[in-house]
Amino acid sequence: MAEPLLALQGVTSGYGQIQVLWGMDLVVQPGEVVALVGSNGAGKSTLLRTISGQLGPRSGSIRFDGAEIGGARPDVVLAAGIAHVPEGRRLFRGLTVRDNLLLGAYLRTDKKAVADDLEWVLELFPILRERQRQDATTLSGGEQQMCAVGRGIMSRPRLLMIDELSLGLSPRMVEHLGDALTALNKVGQTILLVEQDVMTAFELSHRAYIIENGRVTRSGASTELAQDPAISEAYLSI
Ligand SMILES: Nc1ncnc2c1ncn2[C@@H]1O[C@H](COP(=O)(O)OP(=O)(O)OP(=O)(O)O)[C@@H](O)[C@H]1O
Numbered sequence: 347m348a349e350p351l352l353a354l355q356g357v358t359s360g361y362g363q364i365q366v367l368w369g370m371d372l373v374v375q376p377g378e379v380v381a382l383v384g385s386n387g388a389g390k391s392t393l394l395r396t397i398s399g400q401l402g403p404r405s406g407s408i409r410f411d412g413a414e415i416g417g418a419r420p421d422v423v424l425a426a427g428i429a430h431v432p433e434g435r436r437l438f439r440g441l442t443v444r445d446n447l448l449l450g451a452y453l454r455t456d457k458k459a460v461a462d463d464l465e466w467v468l469e470l471f472p473i474l475r476e477r478q479r480q481d482a483t484t485l486s487g488g489e490q491q492m493c494a495v496g497r498g499i500m501s502r503p504r505l506l507m508i509d510e511l512s513l514g515l516s517p518r519m520v521e522h523l524g525d526a527l528t529a530l531n532k533v534g535q536t537i538l539l540v541e542q543d544v545m546t547a548f549e550l551s552h553r554a555y556i557i558e559n560g561r562v563t564r565s566g567a568s569t570e571l572a573q574d575p576a577i578s579e580a581y582l583s584i
């Protein structure tokens with residue numbers, strides 16, 4: 347098998363006295379969509395923060411494209427090719443949709459390719475084209491999520507990490523965003539997706555990891571996990 351794009355081994359992490367991750371092993375292969383599923387407080391966001399450099403791992407290794415990135419600063423991780431769309435969207439107030447999107451490309455110097463990528467994002471999310479001069483924080487929740495995902499795409503990441511794609515959005519909006527992710531993946535985008543809604547997570551991903559109390563308790567092909575009654579029973583109601 348090809349070398350994984352991302353490989354975590356024995357990663358522990360937390361906040362001050364609180365340890366949250368207890369030895370996480372996880373791989374993402376190039377071209378895959380991988381989902382992380384687990385109940386509130388399981389450590390999913392902490393895991394993404396540890397990968398993107400907002401938190402340093404306390405032990406273990408995080409390799410990206412064969413190089414150790416564990417403990418690297420967020421801008422270094424972004425420059426290496428990992429974009430993190432955080433939980434809660436975090437768009438910049440006072441900046442237009444267009445400027446929020448362009449902020450995703452702030453490390454890039456290839457101006458022509460940035461303009462092409464902006465065009466691609468506006469094609470992927472046509473509503474953002476209509477709203478591009480509007481303050482991004484005045485968008486609806488679903489539109490803000492599109493803008494946040496679009497901003498992630500604008501760094502042209504080799505790995506796009508999205509925390510809580512569907513939270514608070516209508517089924518129709520979730521479907522629209524899901525279609526956009528599928529289209530992105532079709533052109534080769536590797537994605538690591540945290541998703542509360544297990545069925546959405548399994549539908550959108552090739553493989554998934556179930557996380558409980560900071561540990562991986564199950565992993566496998568999403569189609570197989572989706573058929574496991576123990577999993578649907580435990581997670582359908584969360
Ligand atoms: N900044 C912080 N300081 C201290 N503890 C934190 C901090 N952020 C998260 N935690 C704790 O870490 C644990 C894991 O939180 P995390 O946000 O990673 O969970 P999650 O799986 O993303 O949950 P959710 O589905 O609710 O988003 C929780 O017990 C939480 O209280």
Ligand SMILES: [Mg+2]
Nearest residue numbers: 390391392433
């Ligand atoms: Mg979270």
